[in-house]
Amino acid sequence: MTVSDPSPARKPAPRRLVRTSDGDTPVVEQPIRMVSVDTPEKAGYAGAPPAAQAVLDRCRQRLTDGTYGAALPDELRDHLLERLTPDAAHRHITAGERASAEFDRLLDRRLARPGGERRRVAVLPAGEKIDRYGRLLAYLSPWFAGGPNDPVPPRDAPERRTFNLDMVASGWGALFLVHPSLPSAPDLRLLLRDADAAWTERRGMWAEFGADVLLAYEFRACVKLGVRNLPDPKATVASAFQRICVDLRDRSVVGPFGYHRVPPSQRLWIWPEDYEQARDDLELPGRSA
Secondary structure, eight states, X not given: OEEOOOOTTOOOOOEEOEEEEETTEEEEOOOEEETEEEOOOOHHHHOSHHHHHHHHHHHHHHHHHTTTGGGSOHHHHHHHHHHOOTTHXXXXXXXXXXXXXXXXXXXXXXXXXXXXXXXXXEEEEEEEEEOTTSOEEEEEEEEOOOSTTSOXXXXXXXXXXXXXXXXXXXXXXXXXXXXXXXXXXXXXXXXXXXXXXXXXXXXXXXXXXXXXXXXXXXXXXXXXXXXXXXSOHHHHHHHHSOSEEEETTTTEEEETTOGXXXXXXXXXXEOGGGHHHXXXXXXXXOOOO
């Protein structure tokens, strides 16, 4: 099976998504979104730093000139303005490149077997399984073959950690818990511990680019707010801040606009359509703005 552009004006080379190993074993290329972690975006999301900075500057102008008015609370506006510096795009995109390099280093180090062979990657699907973009939601970790040449470590051994957890612990990925794709209670405690250490000790992106560097979900929101042609300010704000944030310290619901009052290591996110189920699953109180 191949996918190509249906428009006769543009016909890029077909992308091969499935190949046949044998008659009953197709090999499928499937994009995977590593859950519970959100690394900074690279240039592909909003263009190279100069182009992305122009979008962020337009966002900043609209935040200061009243374009978004009462649709965006003053506290959140001020929080974003502190981060929309003249070099915000350069810092964020460079942090994205550093995060990719860190992930490559993790793969090289943790997939190396004692004899020099390369381990495969274990894919552990989580919660929602497939997101709205067709990506498999999963945790990734090294796959141990077992036996004397590649023994399986004990359950709690550091070698069994997921790459998701390692990226959060390194500070090159922010904690990004989204219901219902949540780890088990013991794994969640470990994840929150390492996320808190990365934030309070200013590791990774915070060490290199400052505590005011735009997190990935903030960068994406600001790109939406800075879109060149603004059809509807109120609808744009609603699109940029869709998820409801919960403060894990006391499980209070701070809504889509109050996340900045919660440390990055204590934020849990819920899509509005999933809130009723999340309230039952997590024993949350009623919603607040």
